[in-house]
Amino acid sequence: MSNNTEIKFIDNSKEWINWIEESIVKKQIKYYDYKYFNNIQGIGLGRFGKVYRANWNNSHNYLALKLFFNFDTITKEIVNELKLHREMDFHENIIRFYGITSEIQSDDSKRYLLVMEYADNGTLRYYLSEYFENLTWNDKLNLAFQLSNAISYLHDKEIVHRNLHSNNILVNKNTIKLTDFGLSERIEELSNVQSKLFGMVTYIDPQIFNRRDSNNQLQIYTLSKKSDIYSIGILLWEISSGRPPFCNEPYDVGLAMEILQGLREKPTLNTPKDYIKIYTDCWNNEPDNRPTINQVVMKLNTIISEIQLNDYNEISENVINNNLQISQIIQNFSRIDINEIDPSISSDLIMNDFEIMVVEIISLFENIEIKMRKCKVVKYLDNHNVSSQEIYNWLLNNQENSDSIFLLGVFNYFGIEINVDEQKAFELYQKSSNLNNTFGITSLGYCYEKGIGTFANQLKAFEFYQKAANLESARGLYNLGNCYLYGIGVLINDQKAFELFQMSASLGNLLGICNLGWCYKKGIGTNIDYQKSFELYKKATDLGNYLAQYNLAFFYKDGMGIKKDISQAICLFKKSAEQGYQNAKYKLNE
Numbered sequence: 001m002s003n004n005t006e007i008k009f010i011d012n013s014k015e016w017i018n019w020i021e022e023s024i025v026k027k028q029i030k031y032y033d034y035k036y037f038n039n040i041q042g043i044g045l046g047r048f049g050k051v052y053r054a055n056w057n058n059s060h061n062y063l064a065l066k067l068f069f070n071f072d073t074i075t076k077e078i079v080n081e082l083k084l085h086r087e088m089d090f091h092e093n094i095i096r097f098y099g100i101t102s103e104i105q106s107d108d109s110k111r112y113l114l115v116m117e118y119a120d121n122g123t124l125r126y127y128l129s130e131y132f133e134n135l136t137w138n139d140k141l142n143l144a145f146q147l148s149n150a151i152s153y154l155h156d157k158e159i160v161h162r163n164l165h166s167n168n169i170l171v172n173k174n175t176i177k178l179t180d181f182g183l184s185e186r187i188e189e190l191s192n193v194q195s196k197l198f199g200m201v202t203y204i205d206p207q208i209f210n211r212r213d214s215n216n217q218l219q220i221y222t223l224s225k226k227s228d229i230y231s232i233g234i235l236l237w238e239i240s241s242g243r244p245p246f247c248n249e250p251y252d253v254g255l256a257m258e259i260l261q262g263l264r265e266k267p268t269l270n271t272p273k274d275y276i277k278i279y280t281d282c283w284n285n286e287p288d289n290r291p292t293i294n295q296v297v298m299k300l301n302t303i304i305s306e307i308q309l310n311d312y313n314e315i316s317e318n319v320i321n322n323n324l325q326i327s328q329i330i331q332n333f334s335r336i337d338i339n340e341i342d343p344s345i346s347s348d349l350i351m352n353d354f355e356i357m358v359v360e361i362i363s364l365f366e367n368i369e370i371k372m373r374k375c376k377v378v379k380y381l382d383n384h385n386v387s388s389q390e391i392y393n394w395l396l397n398n399q400e401n402s403d404s405i406f407l408l409g410v411f412n413y414f415g416i417e418i419n420v421d422e423q424k425a426f427e428l429y430q431k432s433s434n435l436n437n438t439f440g441i442t443s444l445g446y447c448y449e450k451g452i453g454t455f456a457n458q459l460k461a462f463e464f465y466q467k468a469a470n471l472e473s474a475r476g477l478y479n480l481g482n483c484y485l486y487g488i489g490v491l492i493n494d495q496k497a498f499e500l501f502q503m504s505a506s507l508g509n510l511l512g513i514c515n516l517g518w519c520y521k522k523g524i525g526t527n528i529d530y531q532k533s534f535e536l537y538k539k540a541t542d543l544g545n546y547l548a549q550y551n552l553a554f555f556y557k558d559g560m561g562i563k564k565d566i567s568q569a570i571c572l573f574k575k576s577a578e579q580g581y582q583n584a585k586y587k588l589n590e
């Protein structure tokens with residue numbers, strides 16, 4: 001009997017290993033030749049494997065290599081995890097899976113290692129123990145926001161993590177990186193390890209310890225999205241206190257029962273009241289009373305907006321720094337990929353040139369109106385010496401990710417390299433929207449708003465902008481604000497419009513900042529405040545936004561709250577016009 005089981009295991013493992021090998025051949029999974037890794041150092045030990053840090057070829061950047069102790073018996077689980085990773089687009093707060101490598105051992109057998117993004121600050125628990133004293137409330141709120149953001153991404157894809165705790169959440173460059181989407185849970189089920197429940201007793205949904213339901217019937221409780229919300233509540237508390245919950249007590253059945261009966265940690269001094277409300281709602285004993293992750297995200301967002309609005313100058317600098325960081329990351333990627341990898345294996349790069357370009361081009365759309373997109377694409381390609389034909393061909397052949405689907409939609413909409421085809425653009429936006437691409441979603445909203453490739457339908461437009469806003473897209477929040485401002489698919493509500501522009505601005509969206517400036521200028525949803533309006537336009541102008549330059553010019557032209565300065569006004573109109581903004585060109589010709 002036991003022999004049969006063993007044979008079945010080996011057979012199955014062969015089947016899954018074949019799947020891995022085939023995916024590598026078909027280039028669905030990138031393969032990294034082990035001989036190009038150097039400086040390999042063990043950095044962590046989990047229950048199922050060991051994690052190493054290594055450099056790839058001559059690069060100074062680290063990658064993480066994950067080795068599983070019993071690869072053969074858990075191949076199926078690992079393959080499932082690989083499939084999950086492959087389904088996901090790039091998300092800033094989820095550890096990136098780059099591919100696979102294999103090492104031939106002394107007995108000629110092969111062992112596989114997963115190649116992943118390396119998190120330089122280690123686990124969240126370690127990070128808090130090391131850096132908590134230096135964290136401001138802004139930093140803590142950002143950590144909480146990023147964590148909730150990552151879970152919202154999983155939940156939208158109908159993935160439940162089920163094993164959230166501060167030792168399997170990583171931090172890279174002060175940014176949260178989620179890992180292990182329930183992989184350990186599934187391995188655990190398979191290997192009959194019972195230790196986990198008590199190891200993680202303080203993070204796990206206490207209902208799992210409840211043997212009876214409300215009718216006193218024996219129940220088997222299944223962990224769900226609501227269970228992840230419970231864990232988020234605990235983690236938000238941990239971020240505010242800097243220490244793991246009940247860290248001075250034994251993690252045993254007694255503690256589990258007390259938690260089930262309602263025992264919770266106490267708020268830490270100076271925690272904002274609204275933040276306490278969020279995590280206490282999350283750790284409510286009754287799963288149905290817990291909020292959804294999108295509600296958590298929105299509430300955190302509101303607190304962050306309020307704090308940031310009180311200290312506007314500080315956030316603007318953060319926006320600049322974040323933008324610099326993002327472009328730095330992209331540049332670093334380009335550097336590793338292009339210069340430091342053996343040319344013979346350059347097709348197996350972490351991200352190839354075109355993938356990077358697609359991400360970069362799309363990121364340029366965040367802060368401009370849709371009509372300005374073509375101008376940006378053309379400029380970008382000119383600056384990078386790439387013809388639109390080359391990128392168009394690449395997009396046609398690489399339609400497996402939502403960014404390239406969306407960008408092909410943009411090419412169809414503007415007729416770049418092909419005739420304008422609004423119907424096709426609409427279909428492509430729809431496809432990328434179905435994959436939860438926020439640019440796809442907001443562009444689909446725009447199609448419905450203006451009747452592009454479909455009948456105009458303002459209710460639908462509102463619905464899609466709302467969907468993007470629920471995914472905390474700064475652009476979605478801005479679009480939704482416009483719906484309330486102009487009554488698109490919803491009744492006009494100035495107060496709501498103002499609040500949405502505030503949220504969008506706090507996430508750094510320059511159009512959101514401009515519209516917030518507009519609200520202060522015109523007294524929409526708030527009192528007229530020229531000073532605030534001027535400051536907002538000024539900030540977005542300093543970040544190079546054409547719309548802000550245009551609006552700021554009027555302050556100088558008309559001497560609103562400041563000294564009239566016509567030459568400064570002309571200079572700003574010129575700057576805006578140089579970026580292709582038509583209204584600024586008209587003004588200059590007046």
Ligand SMILES: Nc1ncnc2c1ncn2[C@@H]1O[C@H](COP(=O)(O)OP(=O)(O)OP(=O)(O)O)[C@@H](O)[C@H]1O
Nearest residue numbers: 043044045046047048049051064117118119168184
């Ligand atoms: N991508 C990574 N970058 C940096 N360090 C990592 C990375 N992945 C894992 N580690 C480190 O290696 C340790 C072991 O990770 P591993 O995923 O094997 O187990 P775990 O998540 O800690 O626990 P479990 O065995 O319950 O899944 C982690 O605690 C962390 O310190």
